[in-house]
Amino acid sequence: MDLAQQWSEFLIEATEEEREVASLYLESLKRIQSGKNGTHIGALMGIKSEFQEPDTLTMTIPNTAILQNSLDILHGGLTATLLDSAMGTLAFKLIPEDKAAVTTEMKINYVAKGVGNEFTCVANVIHKGSKLLVMEGKVFRDDQTLIAHATGSFFIIPKRV
Amino acid sequence: MDLAQQWSEFLIEATEEEREVASLYLESLKRIQSGKNGTHIGALMGIKSEFQEPDTLTMTIPNTAILQNSLDILHGGLTATLLDSAMGTLAFKLIPEDKAAVTTEMKINYVAKGVGNEFTCVANVIHKGSKLLVMEGKVFRDDQTLIAHATGSFFIIPKRV
Amino acid sequence: MDLAQQWSEFLIEATEEEREVASLYLESLKRIQSGKNGTHIGALMGIKSEFQEPDTLTMTIPNTAILQNSLDILHGGLTATLLDSAMGTLAFKLIPEDKAAVTTEMKINYVAKGVGNEFTCVANVIHKGSKLLVMEGKVFRDDQTLIAHATGSFFIIPKRV
């Protein structure tokens, strides 16, 4: 049975949540196609980036079933994914074009539950050295409550050609 | 146009990688249905857990396109997700049934690239207190190279009924 | 031979740096006597605290030979001591009088060399919960260069009577 048929069969008996998630998965594949996101996880999370002045990056994601743990709260690993993505994207913006930035460490403090309609991550620069960048990231709910705070180190390396 | 038709249309012109990812998405939904995973992200990552003796938990995931960053390397956020899941699952095993464990902080050192066929995370206990558990997690490639090391704190709270 | 005689004999042949350190040690003991510091390490470091508005604490220390590692740079452990002291002192200010705050974890990023005449640590609140406080600390040189950034968790417990 081909893949389209398998999806079709699955969807016939799918619950409402399963249909919602199936729809998010399709949307995710289309986000990659259209260049809105460069990675599957970024597309699954529906990440939208916006550079702010000075040296600040904001990333926003809608809250969906895909992101939640078994208690219907934003999964701590996906909070980490959002923070790493935001700090890393900002790091890449701050270095020369022939360089890449790789995360060498990240520490996250989880301080409130991730619930609501969307989450916003704000990344800033703590230190900009010639070999190492240290970044800060904060994740907020729509009610402006801070849910997580992170610091991370990004090592500057030559870009592979 | 209904969702099954949308999937069908998408798949007609899909690339091989898109078809592979679409197949992983369908498999993920089925993993939830069959109870193999309790969360979408766990199902998307294909997480399999196994308790070891004493006080050790192992989680294994296959390497797929879904997990990779733009350099085809395991995304640091998903490494974090695997570590948080493994340490958190072990934490839940170590506390009374009427309690829950929530991550209050996690720090990860990324030490090698995540490439290969699968990744194995091993979680251990550093400290077991009455209010706080401190756990250690390590992620290995199939060639046994350590790719990430984490420590995390888990706060023990009453379970919501 | 009694202690005063031992000090006297030591000082006769002491180098200039040894005399300077001996003088700092005597001053440290007097700082405890006069109530300027509550701990020997705080007195040895010559810590001075000042509360700022709102929810901010500043601690300043002079740079002395006592604080330096073998490269004549502020020892990373003493940077940590300053950060833990500042964040902890601020934590105590934010909780009820019948409670105490204990550090459960602290992470420090060292970003520049600690040199100069004095160091200033600024502590702020990241999150104030009923059971846990998360604090941020930054250490600056006199030329305003950031040398270290820290985040730490402080658990609120009943004070022993």
Added chain:
Amino acid sequence: MDLAQQWSEFLIEATEEEREVASLYLESLKRIQSGKNGTHIGALMGIKSEFQEPDTLTMTIPNTAILQNSLDILHGGLTATLLDSAMGTLAFKLIPEDKAAVTTEMKINYVAKGVGNEFTCVANVIHKGSKLLVMEGKVFRDDQTLIAHATGSFFIIPKRV
């Protein structure tokens, strides 16, 4: 009044604890003179190092009034100093003689009170790369209780000549 006289006057009216601390300060200066320690803080803490096989370092310190916070417990900053010293000393042993290792970050989990007669820190290697070393450190009481766990990153740089 010269320094020896000042010490003499102070000691006449000193309490037993002040005399004990004054004695530790004199001993610390002598530890530097005799080459037992290379830094004042190492001498004040009475640090003794011993290399173990393979890639392990042990540091032991006696518990003295100098090390304690206002609750008579090992100060968290001095626990950090011991951990940084042990991990850093091991890092130096693992790199070529023309290189130096500098701490770029350290995270500590404090899990039990530091009380007893002495403290032992055991440092191990988590990852040995060409540019970065990641180390682990643990501090134990004499009753073998773990009181703190740390991980730290050490950047390998050319040694200044």
